[in-house]
Structures are given as C-alpha cells and as structure tokens.
Amino acid sequence: MKEYGTEALRNLALVGHGDSGKTSLAEAILFSAKATNRLGKVDEGTSHLDFDEEEKKRRITIRTSLGFVEWKKCKINILDTPGYADFLGEVVAALHVTDAAVVLVDSQSGVEVGTERVWRFAKERSLPAFFCINKLDREHSNFTKAYDMIRERLAAGAVAVTLPLEEGEGFNGVIDVLRMRAFRYADNGSGNGTEEDIPAEHMDRAQAAREKLIEQVAETDDSLVEKYLEGGELTGEEISAALRTGVVKGSLQPVFAVASGANIGVDLFLDCVAESGPSPIDRGDVAGAEEGVSRKPLSSEPLSALAFKTISEAHMGDLTFLRVFSGELKSGSDVANPKKGRGERIGQLYFILGRERNETGSIPAGDFGAAVKLKETKTGHTLCESGGSFLLRDIAFPKPVIRTAVVAKNKGEEDKIGNGLSRLQEEDPTFQVVHDLEVHQTLLHGLGEMHLEIVRQRLKERFGVEVELVKPKIPYKETIRRTAQVQGKYKKQTGGRGQYGDVWLRLEPRGRGEGFEFASEVVGGVVPTKFIPAVEKGVVASLEDGVLAGCKVVDVKAVVYDGSYHAVDSSENAFKVAASMAFRKAFLEADPVLLEPIMEVKVTVPEEFLGDVMGDVSSRRGRILGTESEGPFQVVRALVPLAELYKYSTHLRSLTQGRGLYEREFSNYEEVPRDTAEKVIAEHQAAKEES
Numbered sequence: 001m002k003e004y005g006t007e008a009l010r011n012l013a014l015v016g017h018g019d020s021g022k023t024s025l026a027e028a029i030l031f032s033a034k035a036t037n038r039l040g041k042v043d044e045g046t047s048h049l050d051f052d053e054e055e056k057k058r059r060i061t062i063r064t065s066l067g068f069v070e071w072k073k074c075k076i077n078i079l080d081t082p083g084y085a086d087f088l089g090e091v092v093a094a095l096h097v098t099d100a101a102v103v104l105v106d107s108q109s110g111v112e113v114g115t116e117r118v119w120r121f122a123k124e125r126s127l128p129a130f131f132c133i134n135k136l137d138r139e140h141s142n143f144t145k146a147y148d149m150i151r152e153r154l155a156a157g158a159v160a161v162t163l164p165l166e167e168g169e170g171f172n173g174v175i176d177v178l179r180m181r182a183f184r185y186a187d188n189g190s191g192n193g194t195e196e197d198i199p200a201e202h203m204d205r206a207q208a209a210r211e212k213l214i215e216q217v218a219e220t221d222d223s224l225v226e227k228y229l230e231g232g233e234l235t236g237e238e239i240s241a242a243l244r245t246g247v248v249k250g251s252l253q254p255v256f257a258v259a260s261g262a263n264i265g266v267d268l269f270l271d272c273v274a275e276s277g278p279s280p281i282d283r284g285d286v287a288g289a290e291e292g293v294s295r296k297p298l299s300s301e302p303l304s305a306l307a308f309k310t311i312s313e314a315h316m317g318d319l320t321f322l323r324v325f326s327g328e329l330k331s332g333s334d335v336a337n338p339k340k341g342r343g344e345r346i347g348q349l350y351f352i353l354g355r356e357r358n359e360t361g362s363i364p365a366g367d368f369g370a371a372v373k374l375k376e377t378k379t380g381h382t383l384c385e386s387g388g389s390f391l392l393r394d395i396a397f398p399k400p401v402i403r404t405a406v407v408a409k410n411k412g413e414e415d416k417i418g419n420g421l422s423r424l425q426e427e428d429p430t431f432q433v434v435h436d437l438e439v440h441q442t443l444l445h446g447l448g449e450m451h452l453e454i455v456r457q458r459l460k461e462r463f464g465v466e467v468e469l470v471k472p473k474i475p476y477k478e479t480i481r482r483t484a485q486v487q488g489k490y491k492k493q494t495g496g497r498g499q500y501g502d503v504w505l506r507l508e509p510r511g512r513g514e515g516f517e518f519a520s521e522v523v524g525g526v527v528p529t530k531f532i533p534a535v536e537k538g539v540v541a542s543l544e545d546g547v548l549a550g551c552k553v554v555d556v557k558a559v560v561y562d563g564s565y566h567a568v569d570s571s572e573n574a575f576k577v578a579a580s581m582a583f584r585k586a587f588l589e590a591d592p593v594l595l596e597p598i599m600e601v602k603v604t605v606p607e608e609f610l611g612d613v614m615g616d617v618s619s620r621r622g623r624i625l626g627t628e629s630e631g632p633f634q635v636v637r638a639l640v641p642l643a644e645l646y647k648y649s650t651h652l653r654s655l656t657q658g659r660g661l662y663e664r665e666f667s668n669y670e671e672v673p674r675d676t677a678e679k680v681i682a683e684h685q686a687a688k689e690e691s
C-alpha cells in the first residue's frame with residue numbers, strides 16, 4: 001500500500017443501534033474499494049469483521065473490528081463497533097479514538113434507543129458525524145420518516161446529500177443532491193453506481209432537497225448566506241467547501257440513503273467522506289490528560305499513541321490496537337509508557353483488516369494499527385517518546401451495572417479460572433473480577449448478562465475451564481442496638497494443669513461506619529494486664545463470624561471491665577476463649593440486627609417510563625431521592641438495597657423497551673427490615689446444617 005500523509009486520513013467509527021447494518025456497511029465499503037475480494041455477509045458467517053467464533057454464532061458484533069480502504073487519494077480507517085448495549089465499552093473506546101462517527105439508522109425503525117445512546121457519546125466528544133439511513137431495500141422502509149426523526153431527535157444539522165430513488169423491494173438507486181445526478185446499481189453488490197439523469201418524476205423531490213442542502217450549507221459562512229439571500233446561485237465548489245466546513249465544525253451532518261447489504265449508495269458516501277470528512281489535522285491539537293498540555297496531530301511531533309483495545313487469541317499472543325495521535329510509531333523503536341513508568345520496546349507493527357495483519361514499518365500521526373507482544377501496555381495506556389511523560393486523556397469506559405458470582409464446575413481448576421479471568425479483564429475494562437473476601441465468592445462485574453455470558457464462553461474456549469454463573473451472596477453485616485454486659489467464664493479441670501479465664505464484657509453500639517473499638521476498664525489487676533491482649537484477640541476473632549448469620553460484625557465497642565484469674569491455670573488461650581464466649585452471649589442480649597449494603601442508583605429514562613421506573617424502584621424497597629430532567633430524559637436517583645438489584649439492568653431494559661440506562665455506586669449500610677432479616681438468618685442456619 002502507498003503511504004498516506006495525515007491530511008489524507010479519514011477515521012470513521014460506525015455506530016448505531018444493534019442490527020442497524022454497521023458491519024454490513026463496513027463490508028460494503030471494503031468490497032467497493034477492493035480491499036476484500038468478496039462482499040462479506042454477516043448472515044452467512046462470511047463477514048471479514050465479525051470473524052470471532054462467538055460473533056459468527058450469534059450473528060452480532062461483540063468487539064470492535066478494524067478495517068481500512070483506499071478511496072479517492074485517501075486512506076479511510078473503519079472501526080466497526082457493536083450495537084448491543086452490553087458491549088458499550090467497545091463503542092466508547094472507538095468514539096474516543098475516531099475523528100468522525102457514522103451513525104447507522106434502520107429505515108424501518110428510525111432512531112432507536114441505541115441510536116440515541118451512541119449519539120449522546122458522539123455529541124459529548126463534539127465529533128463530526130455522518131448518517132446512513134440503511135436497509136432501504138426492505139419492504140417497509142421509510143427514508144423520510146427516519147430522516148425527520150434524525151433531525152428532530154438527534155441533529156438539527158443533519159442534511160440529506162443523497163435520496164433514495166424507489167424505496168422498498170426494488171431499491172436500486174439514489175439521487176446525488178450535490179451533483180444533481182442519479183446513480184443505479186447492478187444487483188451483484190459490486191457497488192459501482194452507473195450515472196444517469198434524474199428521472200423526471202423525481203425531479204421535484206431532488207430540487208427541494210437541493211434547496212434545503214444549499215440553505216443549510218450557506219449558514220456555515222456569512223458571505224454565503226448573503227449571496228444566497230440575495231438570490232445568487234452558489235457554485236458547486238462553494239457548496240462543497242461550505243459542506244466540508246460544516247462537517248468539520250460539527251454543525252452539518254450529511255445524510256445518505258443506502259442499502260449496505262446490497263451495496264447501494266455506499267460509494268457516494270465514501271466520496272463525501274474523502275472530500276468533506278475531517279482529517280486528523282482538522283480535529284486540531286491533541287489534548288493531553290493534563291490541563292493545558294497538547295500536541296499537534298503531525299508526524300513531525302513527538303509520539304503519542306493510545307492503546308484502545310487489546311485482544312489475545314489462543315496461541316497468538318496479545319494484539320494491542322493503537323491510534324497514533326502525534327508523531328510516528330516505528331517498529332523496532334523504544335518508547336515510554338508513562339502510566340506504567342516504564343519503557344516499551346515496539347516490535348512488529350501492523351495495519352489491521354478484520355483478522356488480517358499487514359506488516360508495516362511505521363504508523364504515522366492520525367493512523368491506526370496494532371502492535372504485538374507489548375510487555376507493559378494495556379488498554380487505556382498512552383505510549384509516548386522514550387523518556388517522555390505525555391499522557392493522553394483516559395477513555396471514560398462505562399461502569400459495570402451487573403454482577404454475578406462464578407463457581408468452578410470442576411474442583412481444582414480455580415487457579416486456571418483466576419488466570420483466565422484476569423487475562424480477560426485486561427482486554428476489557430468494562431469487565432471486572434472481584435474476589436469478595438467477605439462472602440468468599442469470585443464476582444464478575446459487567447455491562448449485561450450477555451457480556452458475562454460471553455466471558456463464560458471465552459473461559460471455556462480459550463482457557464479450557466468451565467464455570468457456572470450464580471447469584472452473588474450479599475455481604476450482610478451484623479451489629480447491635482443496645483448495650484449489654486455479661487460474664488464469659490472458661491474453666492476446665494482435666495487432670496494436670498487446667499484452663500481458667502473469666503471476663504466481664506460490655507458491648508456498646510457505635511454509629512454507622514465507626515467500626516470496632518476495644519477498651520479495658522479493668523482495675524486492680526483482677527484480669528492481669530498481660531492477658532488483656534488475649535481478651536481483645538478473642539473478641540476480634542468473634543467479629544469475623546457474626547452470631548446471627550455468620551456475617552462480619554461492625555460498629556461495636558467492647559469493653560472488658562471485670563473478671564478474675566487463677567495463678568496456675570490462667571493462660572492467654574483461656575482468656576481468648578472466655579472473651580469470645582462473653583462476646584457471643586453479650587451480642588445476643590444487645591438487640592442484634594443485620595445490616596445490608598445500600599446502593600445509590602441513577603436511572604436515566606425517557607419521560608414516558610418515569611412512572612413505571614419509580615414504581616419499580618419502590619417495589620424493590622428503594623427510596624427515591626429525587627428526579628431531574630436531562631434533555632429528553634428523566635434522571636431518577638434512589639437508594640436501593642443491593643439485595644434487590646440482582647439482574648436489575650436486564651429488568652430495566654425490558655421495562656423501558658431498552659431505553660433505560662442505569663449506574664450504581666455503594667452508598668452505605670442500613671438495617672435490614674425484620675421480615676427480610678428473618679429469611680436471611682433462616683437461610684444461613686439451613687446452609688450451616690447442610691454443611
């Protein structure tokens with residue numbers, strides 16, 4: 001391949017609702033530009049981008065794939081992202097490193113939940129964008145309806161650059177409103193349109209769309225507005241230049257009519273990307289993580305590159321996907337990984353197309369590629385010039401919203417499972433493995449049930465270990481509500497030397513979160529000073545396994561204030577035992593209660609679902625803290641017990657037709673209501689008797 005300067009690069013992330021045709025569009029792009037020698041089909045398992053086994057099986061994209069094509073003197077990089085909400089992390093990472101978003105909209109369904117979601121992320125990053133209204137060859141497609149929805153719900157700057165000729169089953173051509181020409185496509189999927197005059201019966205529509213385009217385009221430039229208002233005709237060049245300005249600024253979003261499955265209208269979209277699309281240079285200086293620090297997006301600058309994705313294939317070693325923001329990344333060079341505070345040696349570098357790797361000596365500023373066998377560098381790390389400390393901004397990965405526990409199917413495989421999980425965690429920052437020492441479970445945190453199910457599958461396929469996903473235990477805690485004082489006496493006389501320990505212990509409740517405290521008020525040496533630490537040890541040991549349900553005891557003060565000893569039989573151990581006897585007795589007399597973790601949740605839903613969501617939160621013992629509006633959405637904040645949130649994100653999706661989002665964070669511990677507590681205690685007793 002020839003070398004492309006930064007100004008000739010175009011970086012596109014294809015985003016949209018699940019199933020809108022992102023991968024099909026990517027395949028059409030690759031095939032049209034002859035980067036592949038056949039039009040890959042998701043349905044037939046022949047996609048070059050959905051090449052992973054799980055993707056083929058499920059016919060969906062699970063992780064972002066890279067591809068690139070040469071088109072009109074440009075190199076266009078494509079990031080084909082997943083549409084399913086469980087893999088939102090992949091989309092966020094792609095939008096972080098791209099220069100433009102291509103939003104796919106299904107012409108039957110119009111703007112959907114997933115469309116809104118990706119648009120919010122693209123907008124937060126002020127990304128230039130294109131819209132492709134797809135599947136126009138489907139029976140009930142409706143270009144105009146989808147177009148209006150885009151303009152009303154997402155982007156007022158959206159403007160049609162192509163229109164469908166006849167929509168629906170016979171769809172085979174589009175009108176290019178810029179050039180006022182029509183293009184017809186053969187049904188072999190080659191993607192080359194044959195130019196012709198706009199048929200007379202479509203002329204009015206085409207004229208109206210052109211008027212609209214010129215009107216919107218003129219707005220990018222005051223002198224054009226003037227010319228336009230005075231009735232002057234804008235030249236083709238003026239229109240193109242102004243369109244480019246609008247795209248780069250983010251005030252205009254060109255809209256295209258396509259059927260990517262049949263490769264119709266895709267070439268015109270690529271023409272526009274090449275002509276008007278932003279190059280990395282148009283995006284301006286590259287902001288560093290530190291305020292006020294930046295670099296120019298040029299190969300002549302010092303290096304900065306972001307590792308935005310890592311995949312490890314069985315027997316192939318890690319492949320790290322990189323976007324070079326400034327400078328040039330050269331194979332065989334030494335660079336720095338400032339987050340790790342270490343150097344990194346760059347070995348072989350590749351340009352990536354699906355699973356294909358094309359070796360390259362270097363990756364210039366603005367371009368994408370991948371490195372193998374990096375020692376220090378993980379997803380989210382910056383690479384910069386050797387000895388440097390420049391850090392790029394972090395990717396704001398979505399936080400996990402769902403958790404599940406794993407248990408090994410076969411005994412003895414725990415280590416292999418742990419190893420596999422930590423490898424998978426390194427690849428995917430939206431997936432976390434937490435060893436909960438309190439409930440003695442390994443927990444997986446992720447973005448949805450399918451996300452974690454795929455982790456389970458990968459463990460099996462790549463690491464050869466099987467696990468079951470089970471409901472996680474809740475880390476309840478135990479505490480007391482009033483003071484109690486009791487005696488603990490341990491006395492044993494068995495032949496030779498006996499055992500003797502005797503303490504009076506007072507347990508007092510403490511405030512929530514204040515923890516445990518121990519004190520001695522013993523006077524006159526009734527319990528010798530040298531045994532006091534043993535008393536404390538006995539109490540502390542008892543805290544681990546609470547009296548009610550075997551949970552950790554918190555927020556109590558234990559005071560030893562009296563006791564007695566035996567000159568010969570008393571020992572540290574005897575006092576330890578006596579103390580724990582006293583503790584258990586006192587605990588039961590001190591009105592013990594269970595505490596449960598309460599989460600602060602933030603649910604974002606369209607207005608029409610607000611009532612249902614609030615009702616549902618209340619039925620989960622939740623307390624609404626308040627609601628506020630955020631654009632077209634309502635945000636509900638509430639405190640909800642963790643025990644009531646199992647599979648909540650799945651439930652929320654079905655409650656809101658997939659349009660609700662939710663985040664959660666630990667808030668505090670609170671008393672468990674009596675009836676719930678009784679159930680928990682009974683379950684604990686039953687489990688204890690069983691084992």
Ligand SMILES: Nc1nc2c(ncn2[C@@H]2O[C@H](COP(=O)(O)OP(=O)(O)OP(=O)(O)O)[C@@H](O)[C@H]2O)c(=O)[nH]1
Binds near residue numbers: 017019024043261
């Ligand atoms: N009729 C028709 N079907 C299409 C078109 N584009 C895509 N499809 C079909 O729509 C389905 C989804 O296509 P994909 O390309 O996998 O969609 P996607 O957006 O990549 O899906 P995810 O990655 O899972 O979000 C497949 O069955 C495609 O064959 C089109 O232009 N016309």
Ligand SMILES: [Mg+2]
Binds near residue numbers: 081
């Ligand atoms: Mg896909």
